[in-house]
Amino acid sequence: MSPGKEPSGQLIEALKSLGLTKYEALVYIGLLQFDGATATEIHEISGVPRASVYPVLDKLVQKGLVIVSNTVPKRFDALPPKKGIIKLKENIESDAEFAGTELENIYISRMCPEKERQELIWSISGSENIINRLRQSIGEAGTEIQIISDYDFIKTHLHDTLFKTDSNPVMQIITDRWEGEVPPDTTVKIVEDKINECFESKNEMSGIFIIDSKRVLVIMSSPGHEPSAIFSESNGFLDFFSNYWRFISYHIDRKHTVRILQG
Amino acid sequence: MSPGKEPSGQLIEALKSLGLTKYEALVYIGLLQFDGATATEIHEISGVPRASVYPVLDKLVQKGLVIVSNTVPKRFDALPPKKGIIKLKENIESDAEFAGTELENIYISRMCPEKERQELIWSISGSENIINRLRQSIGEAGTEIQIISDYDFIKTHLHDTLFKTDSNPVMQIITDRWEGEVPPDTTVKIVEDKINECFESKNEMSGIFIIDSKRVLVIMSSPGHEPSAIFSESNGFLDFFSNYWRFISYHIDRKHTVRILQG
DNA sequence: AGACTGTTGTTTTTTTTATAACAACATTAA
DNA sequence: TTAATGTTGTTATAAAAAAAACAACAGTCT
Incomplete structure (x- = not known):
């Protein structure tokens, strides 16, 4: 044998x-x-x-x-x-179902100091986890989404999500290029030269996403490391990145060749 | 806390x-x-x-x-x-997918002494596993299905399967009662008194299923034990149960009050 | 006798779970 | 200010449980 x-x-x-x-x-x-x-x-x-x-x-x-x-x-x-x-998956599936309902029970009766949580800054590790959280936040957006990110990232991870928001928020996107249609209520600013200067140079940020002026998610990916992100509803944090966004937005209008697409 | x-x-x-x-x-x-x-x-x-x-x-x-x-x-x-x-299920799902294709590769290049396998008699334990195998065999039936079983069992586990066979086999069913429609090409013999005598008395068999005169599945469930079944394509085995089936069929016509439904 | 099956114990190894100790830092009290 | 105290985050290591590996034996068949 x-x-x-x-x-x-x-x-x-x-x-x-x-x-x-x-x-x-x-x-x-x-x-x-x-x-x-x-x-x-x-x-x-x-x-x-x-x-x-x-x-x-x-x-x-x-x-x-x-x-x-x-x-x-x-x-x-x-x-x-x-x-x-x-067969193996069936066994697991039934456990999953049981655990799901059981955990949900625990979850709804939890104690949760919302007040303080809001001021915290959370770290998310692993690109998949980051994407998930990001897509969720975009999906839940009410009125306004501001994005600075290179188009490759938007295209591969966010394209469908941006078109499928329930509440048609106003979107402002600063990126390096654009293909195809622009979502409704959306302004895309394309910085044709050296987008890197804005957000990819030193700190290795590869994207900033501000939702409803209420939540920020900043993605940082240094080569070699696992990508990580920080996520917050903290006011200080929000102020900083809102300002940063305004600054970039203003700055590129003056210093760079900008093309604007309207959705 | x-x-x-x-x-x-x-x-x-x-x-x-x-x-x-x-x-x-x-x-x-x-x-x-x-x-x-x-x-x-x-x-x-x-x-x-x-x-x-x-x-x-x-x-x-x-x-x-x-x-x-x-x-x-x-x-x-x-x-x-x-x-x-x-998220947890996703991880498992991707493993399942990988294992699935990988195992399939192994499976298609297997060595399989079909000749001898046919003569073997297989045991199946656990009601779920028995039902699965039974439903599969019925689904694959070509021309003929012979069943002796109490109606409760048929109703709970087999009802839909009997109506959904691809190749419309001729079915002969011996049971204790019947509700609702009878599948096409089907003869149901209802033994109104003491069906137990036939197949539930001593040996605790709760069902015999013969498919295309080619496969037999016999379910045995003694109270207290896990139900078990034997399954075979062995000629000797088949002969025995075919004869048994004929015997029962003949016997009840003569000794019992039988009602016949035609599908 | 020899080869093989099915069973039963008993080690060894690996993985999880549990405990202990420590450095860094902050808070409090003298 | 210093000493005492408590907390966080780390590291090392011991105990327990689960898997894996090995050894031995009775029965069966040739």
């Missing part, structure tokens, strides 16, 4: 996060390669110690990923991968 | 299967109760040792479930439960 090439660690990790142990993953993978194998064959294919194969198979049967023949020796048959994955 | 009532073990288990550790779950739950808490407060609410709170929070931040203020002391804010769960 050739052991086949052993499965990638990544695959096993993936199966682990679906609720299997390393052995369970190995045995399941082994069974997919050789449907109807005996315990000893599984041991040989998967590299799992023979004595450990039995309890592991028990668990897999229990989880409904494997069925057993009642021959001697026993033979085992694995659910095809698609169905197997669905 | 009142510790609040401690979260149910079930909730923590659910969150564990979503990829959190016990501590991570406790801290997240704690933060939901008291948004914007400091590490020490979290320790007090959640019961997690203070020194352990920090690395746990790191991981939660990493997973995008928590954001940090840059005050001193640091304050922490949890993603609301709905979004938190979605």
Whole structure:
């Protein structure tokens, strides 16, 4: 029995996060390669110690990923991968549902010092988390959105969000270029030369987003590091960035070649 | 800081299967109760040792479930439960997708001694797994389905499947009663008295299903035990149950009051 | 006897959970 | 001012639990 090439660690990790142990993953993978194998064959294919194969198979049967023949020796048959994955996800899904309602109960009865929270400045790490928070804030915008950001970022992460706001806020966008349509109620200022000077030079900021003059999100990404962002509703913070925005807006009108698009 | 009532073990288990550790779950739950808490407060609410709170929070931040203020002391804010769960599921979903394609690759290049497998008899445990396999077999039926089962079972688990077969097989059903419509091409024999005698008395079988004279699935459920089933394409097995079916069918016509419905 | 299956214990290893100690800083009281 | 006290954030390390690995044995078949 050739052991086949052993499965990638990544695959096993993936199966682990679906609720299997390393052995369970190995045995399941082994069974997919050789449907109807005996315990000893599984041991040989998967590299799992023979004595450990039995309890592991028990668990897999229990989880409904494997069925057993009642021959001697026993033979085992694995659910095809698609169905197997669905089954594993089902188990997780039901847990997720339970946890969801349970946590919601806890959440609605929480104590929450809103007053002070507002003055705090929050850090967000990881580009995905930043994008999420940003999209949410833009989606919740009531009247006004101010943006300084390079177009690549807007295009890849924000384009749809900007068109899909419920309350049609007035948007002012300062960026380096623009493709396609401009959203309604929107002014796009395109700084054709050296946009970098404005916000990408020293401090590595790659974007400033001010929502309803009430919330700011500033993205900072220095090369090499994970991108991070700060988010606040603090007045001081807001004043600073509102001023900064006004300053930039005024500055580029005078010093740069600016093209204006109206939505 | 009142510790609040401690979260149910079930909730923590659910969150564990979503990829959190016990501590991570406790801290997240704690933060939901008291948004914007400091590490020490979290320790007090959640019961997690203070020194352990920090690395746990790191991981939660990493997973995008928590954001940090840059005050001193640091304050922490949890993603609301709905979004938190979605985020956790996203991580799992991407793993599931990866595992799915990866396993599929392994699966298509498997070696599979079909010849011998056909002669094996497989055991399936757990009612859900049994139902799944049964529904699949019925769905794949080509020409003929023979069923002996009590109507409660058919009604709760099989009703829709029987109406939705692609290839309109001829169906013969022996049962104890029937409600509503009868599927097309179907003969239902209703044994009005003592159906138990046929298949529920001693051996505790609660159903026999023969598909295309090619596969049999026999469900056995003794009270107290988990229901189990055997499934086979073995000729000997098939012969036995085909004969059994014929025997029952003949027997009840003569000894019992039978009502016949035609679909 | 020898090869193999299925089972049962018992280590070893790894991951989580728990405790302890420390430096940095702030607050209070003498 | 200094000493005493308390708090935060870190680090190291011990204990416990879960997984993984190994060893041994009885039964079965050849």
